[in-house]
Amino acid sequence: MNLTMRIFLALLAGLVVGALLPADIGKPLLPVSDAIGNLWLQALQMTIIPLIAGLLFSGIAQSVGQAGGGRTAGRALLAFFLLLVFSAGWSMIFVPLLLDWWPAPPAAAAAIVATSAGAQPVGEIKVDLGKWLLSMVPANIFDSLAKGDMLPVVTFISLFALAASRLDDDRRRQLVSLFDAVKEAMLVLVGWIFVIAPLGVFALAVSVGIKAGLGAFGLLGHYIAVLVAVQVGLIILVYPLAVLLGRVGPLAFARAVLPAQTVAVSTQSSIASLPAIFDGAERLGLPRATAQVVLPLAVSIFRITSPCANVAVVLYCGHLYGMEHSALAYLGALLAALVAAVSTGGLPGSITFLAACVPIANAMGVPIAVLPVLLAVELVPDVFRTLGNVTADLAVTAILSRDRSR
Structure with missing residues (x-):
């Protein structure tokens, strides 16, 4: 049984145990479960900044290096950027509208917020434009690191x-090696912390179950439905983009991408789907020269569902706290989501979830204490992440192959 499934089962077990415990047992047990769960959460939090630093430096260095591969690679990176902005924008429009129409169960939402540390007042967080702009450029980077200010x-x-x-090859390689070593060391540490993830999630879930009862299941089901809906909407939007901008027939594109989608659902891996995506490009008659450059680049660094899903996760957390967000908060979220999409490709889903969502939450002023509970049910939304990614990989190849010369 893989780790994701063990975490998911630990969540279910914790919720059931917490919900069914008699009050005279649950109340004395609550401080213990809170302490264990928050200890695990703090262990995860201590790895976030060095992990993001290593991931981000390595990711940008890799992207810049691959961009030097020719005109097609440069066009591909520009297309990736525009589609990632589109992905984040779609989530920022769709999720608030959906939550206004279909809000989270209020009693369970209040209980899960009460369970987590860092609850904030209901309402909009006022952001001063001048201070926000100044906050993006740190006067003292070590002070920002100490405070955990991610932006x-x-x-x-x-x-x-x-x-x-821009440095010479030797010095650039030294810096890349340093940050890559930091990244790898943090991944080892995160791996150790995730060994006890089922225990940490179980303890957090017991606390949620004690306070929210069986209503916590309804809230988590609601969360999964929102995450799936926003990603399915994005996937549907990719089809007309491929048809209109890539000049392929709608049925032809649907048939060509279906085998890759099947592999994606079964493996939850874009890289494992690469041969099937190549086959889809051949079926559409796309130039081999373009596909051979764009597709390996796409499965390595292009995750169209990353901004969409990660922004949706943070918006859902903010919704639980009754928060409203300013335009500047959305702009900060967009920047953080784009950076996360570039820097977290290729990581296991559980690690990507935290490394990507924490900076977005920080940019929007949303508490992160609920994230470990939501991480435990990432098993279902993660299927749609990969499904959307492989669909967009073939679509962007078609868009960049508008001249059909081989």
């Missing part, structure tokens, strides 16, 4: 990585 850290690491790309 200035992301800005600094991104600019540092771009500056490093």
Whole structure:
């Protein structure tokens, strides 16, 4: 049984145990379960900043290096960027409308917020434009690191990585090796922490079950439905983009991408789906020269569902806290989502979830204490992440192959 399934089962068991415990047992047990769950959460949080620094530096260095591969690679990176912006924008429009029409169960939402630390007042968080702009450029990067302010850290690491790309080969490789080593060490540490993830999630779930009762199942079902709906909507939108911009027939595209989608659902891996995507490109008559450049690049660094799903997760957390978000908060979320989409490709879904969502939550002022509970049910939404990614991989190849010369 893989780790994701063990975490999911631990969540279910914790919710059932917490909901069914008699009050005279549940109330004394609550401080213990809170302590164990929050200890595991803090262990995860201590890895976030060094992990993101390593991922981001390595990801940007890799992207810049691949962009130098020719005109087709450069066009592909531009197309990836525009589609990632489209993905985040779709989530920012669709999710608030859906939650206004179909809100989370209020009693369970209040209980899960009460269970988590860092609850914030209901309402809109006011953001000063001047202070927000200044916050993006840290006067003291070490102070920002100490405070855990992700937006200035992301800005600094991104600019540092771009500056490093202009160094001579030896010095650039030294810096890349350093950050890559930091990333790998943090992944080892995260792996150790995830060994006890079922225990941490079980403890958090017991606390949720004690406070929310069986209504917690309804809230998590609601969350899964929202995440699936926003991703299915994005996948549906990819089809007309391929048809209109890629000049392929709708039925032809649907037939060509279906085998890759089947592999994606069964493996939850874009890389494992690559041969089937190549076969789809052949069926559509796309130029081999274009497909051979675009598709390996796409499965490596292009995750169209990443901004959509990760922004949706944070918006859902904000919804649980009754928060409203300003335009600046959405802009910060967009920047953080784009950076996360570039830097977290190729990681296991459980690690990607936290490394991508925490900076977005930080940019929007949303507490992250609920994230471990939502992580435990990522098993279902993750299928649609991969499904959308492989669909977009073939679509962007068609878009970049508008001239059908071989």
